Every structure is written in C-alpha cells, then in structure tokens.
Amino acid sequence: MSAPVWGYLFAILKLEVIRKVKLKLQYRRIGLISTNIETISMCNRKCEFCFNHPRFESREQGEMSAETWKSIMDQLAGLKFCGRIGPHFYNEPLLDKRLPDLINYTRQVMPYCWIQINSNGDYLNEELLLKLYNKGVNYFFITNYDEDDKADFNLLAAKYPALISVVKNSDMWRTDRGGEIFHKEKLLSSSCRRPATQLVVNWRGEVLLCCMDYYAKYSFGNLNNMKLFTIWNNDEFLKIREKLKLSRQNGYSICQNCDDPGAIPW
Ligand code: SF4
Numbered sequence: 001m002s003a004p005v006w007g008y009l010f011a012i013l014k015l016e017v018i019r020k021v022k023l024k025l026q027y028r029r030i031g032l033i034s035t036n037i038e039t040i041s042m043c044n045r046k047c048e049f050c051f052n053h054p055r056f057e058s059r060e061q062g063e064m065s066a067e068t069w070k071s072i073m074d075q076l077a078g079l080k081f082c083g084r085i086g087p088h089f090y091n092e093p094l095l096d097k098r099l100p101d102l103i104n105y106t107r108q109v110m111p112y113c114w115i116q117i118n119s120n121g122d123y124l125n126e127e128l129l130l131k132l133y134n135k136g137v138n139y140f141f142i143t144n145y146d147e148d149d150k151a152d153f154n155l156l157a158a159k160y161p162a163l164i165s166v167v168k169n170s171d172m173w174r175t176d177r178g179g180e181i182f183h184k185e186k187l188l189s190s191s192c193r194r195p196a197t198q199l200v201v202n203w204r205g206e207v208l209l210c211c212m213d214y215y216a217k218y219s220f221g222n223l224n225n226m227k228l229f230t231i232w233n234n235d236e237f238l239k240i241r242e243k244l245k246l247s248r249q250n251g252y253s254i255c256q257n258c259d260d261p262g263a264i265p266w
C-alpha cells in the first residue's frame with residue numbers, strides 16, 4: 001500500500017479510537033448514546049409492517065424547520081454528544097432535499113458524532129451518496145424492501161463497502177410495535193433501556209418515549225419551545241426510564257405489550 005493510503009487509514013483509525021473513548025465518557029455522563037430525529041414526516045412507501053400502511057390512521061404531515069434542527073444539534077453539541085445521529089423515525093430521510101445542508105451543519109458542530117442514514121434506498125444514487133458522505137455522513141444502512149437483486153444497490157455496496165450496507169427486508173427482525181402491527185409470542189417482563197439511551201424526536205419537535213410511539217402519545221416536551229436538557233430531565237421522563245430498566249410491565253400500556261428486545265440501541 002502506498003504512503004497516502006496508509007496515512008488515510010491511520011487518520012480513520014485515529015478518529016474511530018477518539019470517537020469510542022469520547023462515546024464511553026459521554027455515556028457515563030448523560031446515558032444518551034443514539035438519536036432518531038426525523039426532519040420530515042413523509043415516506044414514499046407503505047410497508048405492511050409499518051404505521052405508514054393505509055390500514056392505520058395517518059398522522060399529520062410536515063417538516064421540521066432548519067432552525068429547529070440546528071438548535072437540536074447545537075444542544076447535543078453542548079453535551080459533547082458523539083453517539084449516533086439518524087434523521088429518521090417513520091420517514092424516508094432522502095426525500096428531504098435539505099438533508100445535505102442539515103448534515104453539513106451537524107458535522108460542523110459535532111465533529112465526532114456518527115451520522116447514519118437508514119433508508120429504503122429508492123432515491124439513492126452514487127452522486128447523492130458521495131454528496132452526503134462529503135457533508136459528513138458516516139454510513140448508509142439500506143433496506144431492500146423489494147427483495148429483488150437490485151443492480152444499483154449491489155454496485156454501490158461493492159464500490160463503497162465501508163460506507164454502505166444493503167440488507168433484504170426478509171433478513172430484518174421486525175418489531176410488532178407494541179402489538180399494534182401484528183401479534184406474536186413475546187417476552188413481556190424483560191427490561192427496556194431504549195428510552196434511557198436513545199433520543200427520539202418526530203418532525204414536530206416532540207421528544208417521544210421511543211420509536212414505537214408513531215402517534216406521539218407519550219411526548220415529554222417540544223424542542224420548538226423547550227430546551228433538550230429540560231425535557232431529558234423532566235421528572236416523569238426520568239421516572240419512566242428508571243422503571244423500564246427493571247421491567248416493561250412498569251411502563252405505559254404500549255410497553256406492556258411490546259416485543260422490542262429493549263437493549264441499548266445504536
Ligand atoms: S420504507 Fe420504512 S418508513 Fe417507509 S413505510 Fe416502509 S418501513 Fe415505513
């Protein structure tokens with residue numbers, strides 16, 4: 001390998017080592033390790049295992065303002081956040097034309113965070129992949145919902161193996177979203193560490209219990225008019241997070257019927 005390639009690999013390794021150390025310290029300090037923050041509500045698909053399927057009541061549609069996104073990023077940066085930032089909840093992130101600019105801002109204020117795009121890949125091409133990478137995206141996790149052999153996906157995955165992975169939908173484990181999507185046997189008394197470690201924000205700026213809460217039934221405050229620190233330390237939010245660490249039966253009704261493993265998410 002040539003000297004510049006070694007230099008490049010060494011730089012990546014150094015960044016990863018620093019990120020891991022910072023993440024460990026951050027976890028000890030604030031517990032938070034990952035975020036799902038949707039910038040828009042829309043998705044072009046209507047998968048049958050998702051609340052976007054027409055058999056479910058639809059939610060209000062819209063987009064988060066760039067100011068709100070930047071304010072959330074500033075507040076995370078103030079916490080020295082270096083965990084995962086994912087611009088998704090029940091949306092397709094690549095539908096948001098502002099995404100490169102929003103990612104660019106995120107990278108500027110949080111040089112060590114891990115920015116990951118989880119997407120259905122319908123709008124992904126090499127140009128957009130490289131554009132987003134150059135703005136600061138670390139990784140693309142693409143689900144192939146059609147299960148077919150998509151030449152474009154295979155090409156991108158072969159060309160940029162460190163940047164993108166493509167999985168078939170049938171290889172993914174699917175939650176039943178608190179028993180709302182379908183019914184199955186489950187572990188009903190296990191603990192759940194999701195709300196204690198993952199920040200979930202919908203396009204309206206509402207901080208939610210977890211990513212099961214499509215209809216925002218369990219919102220602890222709105223980032224359009226409250227500070228993240230205040231919401232994260234809200235009494236009710238703190239209490240429910242502690243209760244769920246013991247058993248999901250201590251949680252809300254959505255928790256009592258939830259099949260999520262409850263592990264610390266990424
Ligand atoms: S692509 Fe994702 S967000 Fe869109 S409907 Fe399917 S599962 Fe839901």
Ligand code: SF4
Binds near residue numbers: 194212248255259260
């Ligand atoms: S038990 Fe399920 S619904 Fe409750 S917080 Fe955990 S993941 Fe969310």
